[in-house]
Amino acid sequence: MTDSSKPDTGIGHDKFTSQRLRRRHRAERRFRLYGVMAVALSLCCLTALFSSVFSKAYTIFGQTEIALDIQFDQAVIDPSGKRQRKALIGADYGALIKAGLGASFPQVSGRRDKRALRQLVSSGAVYELQELVLQDPNLVDRHKRVWLAAADDVDMYRKGLIAGGAQGNGRISAKQAAWLDDLARRGQLERHFNWRFFTSGDSREPEQAGILGAAVGSLLTLLICLALAFPLGVMSAVYLEEFAPRNRWTDLIEVNINNLAAVPSIVFGLLGLSVLLGTLALPRSAPLVGGIVLALMTLPTVIIAARAALQAVPPSIREAALGVGASTQQVVWHHVLPLAMPGILTGTIIGMARALGETAPLLMIGMVAFIVDIPTGPTDPATVLPVQIFLWADAPERAFAERAAAAIIVLLAFLITMNLGAVLLRRRFEQRW
Amino acid sequence: MSLNALNMRTDTDPMATANIAAKIRAVGVDVHYHDKQALFQVDLTIPANTVTALIGPSGCGKSTFLRCLNRMNDIIDGCRISGALTLDGRDLYAPDIDVVALRARVGMVFQKPNPFPKSIYENVAFGPHIHGLADDRAALDHIVETSLRRAGLFDEVSDRLHDTATSLSGGQQQRLCIARAIAVEPEVILMDEPCSALDPIATAKVEELIDELRQRYTIVIVTHSMQQAARVSQRTAFFHLGEVVEDGETAQIFTDPRDERTQAYITGRIG
Numbered sequence: 001m002t003d004s005s006k007p008d009t010g011i012g013h014d015k016f017t018s019q020r021l022r023r024r025h026r027a028e029r030r031f032r033l034y035g036v037m038a039v040a041l042s043l044c045c046l047t048a049l050f051s052s053v054f055s056k057a058y059t060i061f062g063q064t065e066i067a068l069d070i071q072f073d074q075a076v077i078d079p080s081g082k083r084q085r086k087a088l089i090g091a092d093y094g095a096l097i098k099a100g101l102g103a104s105f106p107q108v109s110g111r112r113d114k115r116a117l118r119q120l121v122s123s124g125a126v127y128e129l130q131e132l133v134l135q136d137p138n139l140v141d142r143h144k145r146v147w148l149a150a151a152d153d154v155d156m157y158r159k160g161l162i163a164g165g166a167q168g169n170g171r172i173s174a175k176q177a178a179w180l181d182d183l184a185r186r187g188q189l190e191r192h193f194n195w196r197f198f199t200s201g202d203s204r205e206p207e208q209a210g211i212l213g214a215a216v217g218s219l220l221t222l223l224i225c226l227a228l229a230f231p232l233g234v235m236s237a238v239y240l241e242e243f244a245p246r247n248r249w250t251d252l253i254e255v256n257i258n259n260l261a262a263v264p265s266i267v268f269g270l271l272g273l274s275v276l277l278g279t280l281a282l283p284r285s286a287p288l289v290g291g292i293v294l295a296l297m298t299l300p301t302v303i304i305a306a307r308a309a310l311q312a313v314p315p316s317i318r319e320a321a322l323g324v325g326a327s328t329q330q331v332v333w334h335h336v337l338p339l340a341m342p343g344i345l346t347g348t349i350i351g352m353a354r355a356l357g358e359t360a361p362l363l364m365i366g367m368v369a370f371i372v373d374i375p376t377g378p379t380d381p382a383t384v385l386p387v388q389i390f391l392w393a394d395a396p397e398r399a400f401a402e403r404a405a406a407a408i409i410v411l412l413a414f415l416i417t418m419n420l421g422a423v424l425l426r427r428r429f430e431q432r433w
Numbered sequence: 434m435s436l437n438a439l440n441m442r443t444d445t446d447p448m449a450t451a452n453i454a455a456k457i458r459a460v461g462v463d464v465h466y467h468d469k470q471a472l473f474q475v476d477l478t479i480p481a482n483t484v485t486a487l488i489g490p491s492g493c494g495k496s497t498f499l500r501c502l503n504r505m506n507d508i509i510d511g512c513r514i515s516g517a518l519t520l521d522g523r524d525l526y527a528p529d530i531d532v533v534a535l536r537a538r539v540g541m542v543f544q545k546p547n548p549f550p551k552s553i554y555e556n557v558a559f560g561p562h563i564h565g566l567a568d569d570r571a572a573l574d575h576i577v578e579t580s581l582r583r584a585g586l587f588d589e590v591s592d593r594l595h596d597t598a599t600s601l602s603g604g605q606q607q608r609l610c611i612a613r614a615i616a617v618e619p620e621v622i623l624m625d626e627p628c629s630a631l632d633p634i635a636t637a638k639v640e641e642l643i644d645e646l647r648q649r650y651t652i653v654i655v656t657h658s659m660q661q662a663a664r665v666s667q668r669t670a671f672f673h674l675g676e677v678v679e680d681g682e683t684a685q686i687f688t689d690p691r692d693e694r695t696q697a698y699i700t701g702r703i704g
Contacts, residue, residue: 319547320548322505323505323536323614324560325533326559327533327563
């Protein structure tokens with residue numbers, strides 16, 4: 001920065017010079033202003049994006065729950081009384097919920113009204129009761145007040161995101177609205193922290209759907225992608241930069257690597273479909289296949305970044321090491337690679353971030369399937385965060401829009417964690433020369 | 434080929450080549466970078482335990498010649514070398530020569546101080562470590578200390594051996610590079626303008642050091658400073674346009690040059 005704030009220092013001794021000097025300072029101020037404007041504009045866009053996502057997503061942290069006094073009736077759950085796991089799993093918990101609702105609203109009669117009443121509680125609530133009983137079989141034949149997830153329409157209605165009663169579009173009838181008010185008055189309707197969203201896999205019922213399955217799928221896929229792309233990419237770059245002769249073959253390889261970096265990602269998906277699933281018969285929808293496909297896609301990025309980082313290592317360091325009789329491998333291993341590591345890591349993280357957000361190639365290999373279970377290994381069927389966002393954004397229920405927005409935040413959190421890790425690693429490796 | 438070359442080239446100083454025990458001998462060396470020829474039929478004999486200065490104007494090929502002596506030119510694309518270069522009578526470019534072992538015998542100090550961005554200790558220890566010169570930590574400590582002492586740096590850095598080397602001053606860095614070179618016990622040390630990036634005080638220290646190192650090592654130094662060549666060297670070779678114009682005793686070159694181009698250069702008329 002020049003001392004633009006100071007007046008003419010007297011070095012320019014005639015008026016032409018001082019005029020030129022003023023013009024130069026003006027130009028410089030203008031130039032700086034453009035820079036500030038560019039930064040401000042991009043910050044505005046970013047703020048708009050984030051505030052839009054966050055304003056849609058923050059309601060996810062609360063989930064409306066309904067407290068019911070459940071009589072864990074032995075006759076319903078386990079008539080034989082042997083507490084066999086199979087019997088406990090297969091029991092009709094829906095009947096318990098109906099009984100609980102009936103106890104809270106004894107005045108409701110009639111098939112249609114009873115059905116409307118039943119619709120207030122999530123249809124997935126039976127699994128919550130099942131889970132309770134499986135964890136503690138002693139509950140059978142006892143009485144307990146249990147908080148169960150409300151149906152997604154109830155949740156949306158209580159959060160004010162959809163209208164109910166007379167003004168509504170029929171998703172919450174006037175009767176249901178009155179029952180809900182009644183429950184709220186009696187302290188049987190509260191909003192609690194939405195642990196379901198962070199601990200479960202996907203579901204047809206929005207209130208039961210969670211992000212964990214997709215997050216674990218993304219994590220497994222990325223780990224496989226990293227484990228393949230990083231060593232392959234770095235070794236290729238080291239060979240091309242430090243060992244390979246410069247000739248037509250290496251030129252050809254270089255051009256092809258650059259081309260590969262620009263290939264649309266869906267092409268890699270097709271490759272995975274035909275070769276990995278078709279020829280090699282690897283499991284469909286598996287993070288293993290997803291990771292391999294994304295590694296192929298990320299590899300050129302890693303190679304290009306690693307080569308640039310290797311080139312940036314000053315030749316004097318190489319000469320110094322060669323000069324004391326180090327072999328090329330020792331030069332690379334002891335000196336060049338550690339110095340290039342920050343740059344390589346930056347490139348790898350950029351590649352991984354792109355892989356994390358990638359949807360198209362994964363659609364091709366079946367990771368778009370509706371998968372409820374949380375994957376436990378790289379060959380289990382799984383989906384990933386961006387695909388999950390795509391699926392939820394496509395779903396008709398209003399509650400899924402909230403979940404899609406929340407999933408975007410989880411994806412961003414994933415990304416920020418990765419970048420933070422990269423910054424920390426980079427700081428460890430960084431050295432001055 | 435070398436025999437023929439020896440017979441043909443009788444115009445260079447016959448005294449010099451006849452009387453001295455040669456450590457390095459170059460006969461008819463040509464160097465090409467792609468199509469451009471950088472050295473033309475260079476004949477030069479470098480005796481053991483002396484300081485030989487290579488002087489000449491920029492681009493005359495003295496650095497190129499220096500880098501032939503430990504085959505640092507190998508890493509430059511399109512560099513071709515022909516002619517005979519021997520170290521203790523062994524052809525440096527013979528196919529069975531191991532470049533790594535050669536560079537351990539012929540160390541090098543570069544124009545710009547280029548310490549590794551690691552600690553002072555690691556800088557000196559790297560060479561002995563990769564060549565397996567030290568069996569244990571104590572032996573390595575010993576090598577590091579003696580090398581730093583010989584480079585006249587130990588007293589200045591003994592309390593911060595594990596600080597990063599880039600925090601040293603330019604002159605200290607250059608002496609560290611010399612310590613790094615002598616840590617692998619080479620026989621020859623090549624110095625490519627080692628003082629061009631240093632201030633006069635640091636230069637004086639390095640020159641003093643070079644004079645001491647002569648007892649144990651053969652030193653070849655490229656320099657742009659004729660005063661430096663006169664101060665530190667016993668023999669001088671004058672390069673001009675890729676040829677060795679004249680070589681001989683330093684005193685003779687500077688007081689009684691035989692070639693008028695040498696005369697012109699040392700009096701500052703060409704260069």
